[in-house]
Each structure stands twice: as C-alpha cells, then as structure tokens.
Amino acid sequence: MQDVAREAGVSPQTVSRVANGSDAVRPETRRRVQEAMEKLGYRPNYAARALKHGRFRDVGVVLFNMTNFGNIRILNGICAAANDNGYAITTLTIGQGRERTLSEAVNRMKQLPVDGMIVVLEQRIADFHDFQPPKDLPVVLITEAAADHCPTIDADQYGCSTAIVDYLLSKGHKTVYHIAGPSSSRAAESRARGWRDALSQLGLRIPPTYVGDWEADSGYQAGLSLARDPECTAVYAANDQMAYGAIMGLRAAGRRVPQDVSVIGVDNSLVGMVPRLDLTTMRMKFDTIGHEAFSMVMRQCEGDRVPVGVKTVIPCELVERGSVAEPPQVAILSGAQPIPSS
Known part of the structure; x- marks a missing residue:
C-alpha cells in the first residue's frame, strides 16, 4: 500500500479508500491509484482486511x-x-x-x-x-x-403439488397420475405428499405412483406404462424433464397429448432448450x-x-402452455385400439 501511494502521489489512506470501494475519492485520483495498483501488481490482502474489519x-x-x-x-x-x-x-x-x-x-x-x-x-x-x-x-x-x-x-414444494392437482381437476379430470422424483429427494417426497393429500382430501382415487430419477428417460418409460391405462387422462410429473419424457412415451404408444392425456411438469427448466416448448409447468423461483x-x-x-x-x-407460478386440456368426452374402453398420434 505504501508503494502504491508513492507511485500515485497520494496518501496510504487514499489507497485504502480506493481498495475498499469508498466513494470519498475523486475520479481522477481513483484512476491514478488504480493505474498504480495495476502497474505494481497490488492486490488487497483479504486476511489483513478481515483482521481489521472482522x-x-x-x-x-x-x-x-x-x-x-x-x-x-x-x-x-x-x-x-x-x-x-x-x-x-x-x-x-x-x-x-x-x-x-x-x-x-x-x-x-x-x-x-x-x-x-x-x-x-x-x-x-x-x-x-x-x-x-x-x-x-x-x-x-x-x-x-x-x-x-x-x-x-x-x-413451496407441497403447495406446488396441491395447486397442480386443483388445476387439473378444474379441467374436468377425475384423478391425477403422478411421476415422482427419486426417494432420496426431500423435494420429491413433499411433491408426492402434496399430490396424494390433495386427492385424498377430495375423496378421489389415488393411482399408483411411478418413481423416476429426474431424467427424461425415466419419464419416457412411465409414459409408455401410463399409455396402457385407459383411465389415465392427467399426468403430473415432478419435474419438466420427466414430464417431457412422459409426453414422448405417451405419443410413442399412440396416446395424444393433450387431447387424450394432459401432462404438467415442475420447474420450467426446458425454456431455451426445447424448441416450440408446449409443456405446461409450475415455475419454481x-x-x-x-x-x-x-x-x-x-x-x-x-x-x-x-x-x-x-x-x-417462496411461492410457485403456473405457466400455461399447450400440454393440458379437458379430458376426452368419450371414455376409452378397456381393450380399445390406441388412438393414432396426431
């Protein structure tokens, strides 16, 4: 600091003020001090600063x-x-x-x-x-x-799920299927609990849970399985990657999204990654x-x-796109041929 002060023609106190970002230094003086710091390779000693300021x-x-x-x-x-x-x-x-x-x-x-x-x-x-x-x-x-x-x-992991269930039920769906995150995740556990409680409090049927690993491939496999269930018209996946995978699996098995099955995810993570993104989701802030x-x-x-x-x-925010719709008016009978994807 003494060397910088001599080089810049200022006092050590002025060097200290510049190093600490003080506004009490004229711009021209600050420029001279910064040029001297750069010339001499000066860096503030953070250990010494911590000793002084705590x-x-x-x-x-x-x-x-x-x-x-x-x-x-x-x-x-x-x-x-x-x-x-x-x-x-x-x-x-x-x-x-x-x-x-x-x-x-x-x-x-x-x-x-x-x-x-x-x-x-x-x-x-x-x-x-x-x-x-x-x-x-x-x-x-x-x-x-x-x-x-x-x-x-x-x-709000729990409230995010209850809001999703309410949203899908408001569209006319009779129940909601869930693709959960891994069992080691606290967030996945809370989201699954919110989904289950929301259905239970309304006396609605709680379908079997499909457990994924946050990645799209696990959602795809769940989508293939869900496509075989004629009562499945609404799917809530615990994150967007699994939701997107589920859409691909459902479509590969002949089910249309959202005409036959609505799908919603959580986190809004695919923006900028998937072109023409059509996935409805609950955005985490x-x-x-x-x-x-x-x-x-x-x-x-x-x-x-x-x-x-x-x-x-921190509350979540619903982002509506195009993967959720009202359920089909005519129930798909068990054993009926799959509806061709559009």
Missing part, C-alpha cells in the same frame, strides 16, 4: 449436486445478490464419495476465509435434526423442511430463493438476527 465479505455455498437445474439457478441467484452487495462467493461441492453430513460440510467450509455459509440441501442427510451450527459461522439452509437450529428457505438466502446469511454476518424454526416459503 469480516472477509465472502459467503460459502455448499452443494451436494452441481448438475441439478434448480441448484444451478439457486447458485446464480446467490452470486447475483452477493455481487450487488459487494460480497464474493466461495463454492464447495461434497460428492458421493464423502460422508454427506452438515457437520462435515461446516468443518470443511470453516477452513476457508468466509463469513457465513449457505447449504443447498436437496437430499436427505444423516445429521439434519442433530446438527448445531457454530456460533462464529452463520448458516442458512435451502431445504424443504424447517429446522430448529438454522434459518431455512425453499420453494430458484433465483429468488438464492437471492433471499444470501440476504438471510448476510444479515447475520452483519450482526442482525434471523428467525429459526420457521421456513421462508
């Missing part, structure tokens, strides 16, 4: 899956919010080969220069209920279940979740209290 202005983000669409969008929201507030983000991925616990995630993150951390927790984890966050490292969980020990936030999660951890880093034990719920 913070690194960096938040850690732990993910157990970097390929999941929702996780990527959440991370995008976190990064955007961090950038807006002058923070950096440090990411840490804990894969299948390690013990997947919150304690292990915190222990690894505490070795890094971060002020707080966000855990994107989509799967079940062994120590969720027993975990106690460290007093010197605020933790926010993005997860379906509320926690008594950390602030939590997530999309993943970027908003990431933005709010960052706000929750930043407030704690800066000394505020954030309530625990009550989950912040």
Whole structure:
C-alpha cells in the first residue's frame, strides 16, 4: 500500500479508500491509484482486511449436486445478490464419495476465509435434526423442511403439488397420475405428499405412483406404462424433464397429448432448450430463493438476527402452455385400439 501511494502521489489512506470501494475519492485520483495498483501488481490482502474489519465479505455455498437445474439457478441467484452487495462467493461441492453430513460440510467450509455459509440441501442427510451450527459461522439452509437450529428457505414444494392437482381437476379430470422424483429427494417426497393429500382430501382415487430419477428417460418409460391405462387422462410429473419424457412415451404408444392425456411438469427448466416448448409447468423461483438466502446469511454476518424454526416459503407460478386440456368426452374402453398420434 505504501508503494502504491508513492507511485500515485497520494496518501496510504487514499489507497485504502480506493481498495475498499469508498466513494470519498475523486475520479481522477481513483484512476491514478488504480493505474498504480495495476502497474505494481497490488492486490488487497483479504486476511489483513478481515483482521481489521472482522469480516472477509465472502459467503460459502455448499452443494451436494452441481448438475441439478434448480441448484444451478439457486447458485446464480446467490452470486447475483452477493455481487450487488459487494460480497464474493466461495463454492464447495461434497460428492458421493464423502460422508454427506452438515457437520462435515461446516468443518470443511470453516477452513476457508468466509463469513457465513449457505447449504443447498436437496437430499436427505444423516445429521439434519442433530446438527448445531457454530456460533462464529452463520448458516442458512435451502431445504424443504424447517429446522430448529438454522434459518431455512425453499420453494413451496407441497403447495406446488396441491395447486397442480386443483388445476387439473378444474379441467374436468377425475384423478391425477403422478411421476415422482427419486426417494432420496426431500423435494420429491413433499411433491408426492402434496399430490396424494390433495386427492385424498377430495375423496378421489389415488393411482399408483411411478418413481423416476429426474431424467427424461425415466419419464419416457412411465409414459409408455401410463399409455396402457385407459383411465389415465392427467399426468403430473415432478419435474419438466420427466414430464417431457412422459409426453414422448405417451405419443410413442399412440396416446395424444393433450387431447387424450394432459401432462404438467415442475420447474420450467426446458425454456431455451426445447424448441416450440408446449409443456405446461409450475415455475419454481430458484433465483429468488438464492437471492433471499444470501440476504438471510448476510444479515447475520452483519450482526442482525434471523428467525429459526420457521421456513421462508417462496411461492410457485403456473405457466400455461399447450400440454393440458379437458379430458376426452368419450371414455376409452378397456381393450380399445390406441388412438393414432396426431
């Protein structure tokens, strides 16, 4: 800093103000200081800054899956919010080969220069209920279940399903079939529970559940099976990839979508990937979740209290396209020939 000050012809305090982004520096002076920093290869010492100010202005983000669409969008929201507030983000991925616990995630993150951390927790984890966050490292969980020990936030997984069932029933369908996500997923479990409860509360028949793995091929196989059931007129898949696969499977087996079978998904993840996308879906506001999660951890880093034990719920939004319609007026008799696809 002394070298930069001499090179730019300013005081060390002015160099400090420029390095910290202060507005109390004239533009011409700021330019001279920045040119001197570049010439001398100066970088702020973040360890020293943390000792002086008590913070690194960096938040850690732990993910157990970097390929999941929702996780990527959440991370995008976190990064955007961090950038807006002058923070950096440090990411840490804990894969299948390690013990997947919150304690292990915190222990690894505490070795890094971060002020707080966000855990994107989509799967079940062994120590969720027993975990106690460290007093010197605020933790926010993005997860379906509320926690008594950390602030939590997530999309309305349960309410998303009840809204989908209500929407399909309003079109005249007598019941709704479900293609669920993997049993290891908390989100998939809540979506299946919401679907089941919505039908049960109305006294409607609950069809067998088809369990997929979030990928389109599992939806395709479910679609082939569902095409053989003449009573199936409405299908709710727990994500858009499986919903799209189900449409392909139904059509391959001779059932028309939406004339014979309506299909709806969740997450709105195929926009920009599938041309002329016609899939009705329930959009999850993943970027908003990431933005709010960052706000929750930043407030704690800066000394505020954030309530625990009550989950912040981000509502979903129905996106109507062309894969849902009223059921056929004439019931398909068991054993009838499949209707040719259009």
